[in-house]
Amino acid sequence: MAQKALRNDAELDRQHSLATRFATDLMTQPKAITEELLESLREFFTTEQLIELSLDVMKWNYQKVSVALGTDKEVRKGELSDLHFNEAGQWSFN
Numbered sequence: 001m002a003q004k005a006l007r008n009d010a011e012l013d014r015q016h017s018l019a020t021r022f023a024t025d026l027m028t029q030p031k032a033i034t035e036e037l038l039e040s041l042r043e044f045f046t047t048e049q050l051i052e053l054s055l056d057v058m059k060w061n062y063q064k065v066s067v068a069l070g071t072d073k074e075v076r077k078g079e080l081s082d083l084h085f086n087e088a089g090q091w092s093f094n
Helices: 009-028 035-041 047-059 064-069
Strands: 083-085 091-093
Touching: 009 035, 009 047
Parallel strands: none
Antiparallel strands: 083 091
16 A cells, blocks of 8 residues: 655654544544544545554454443453564464
8 A cells, every 4th residue: 555755753743643533533433523634634644544544443443342341351361461463464362
């Protein structure tokens, strides 16, 4: 996927800020995503990248319902588990 070139650190900070705002809004209040925000995001991201970001945010938030209901299961009882990614982007708990 082609990525648009960044010109300086200030733009990188703006890009991260916009992406974080988008992800937060998508997780907590999708109706808060404005056309203005989308236009700003398009300065840095292609449509394909915005779709990918949206799907990644949704993928990593699927567990919120089970956590809220208390039906989620611990990987190792009473312990935190490290999340690892391989070169293909697949995740596992090790």
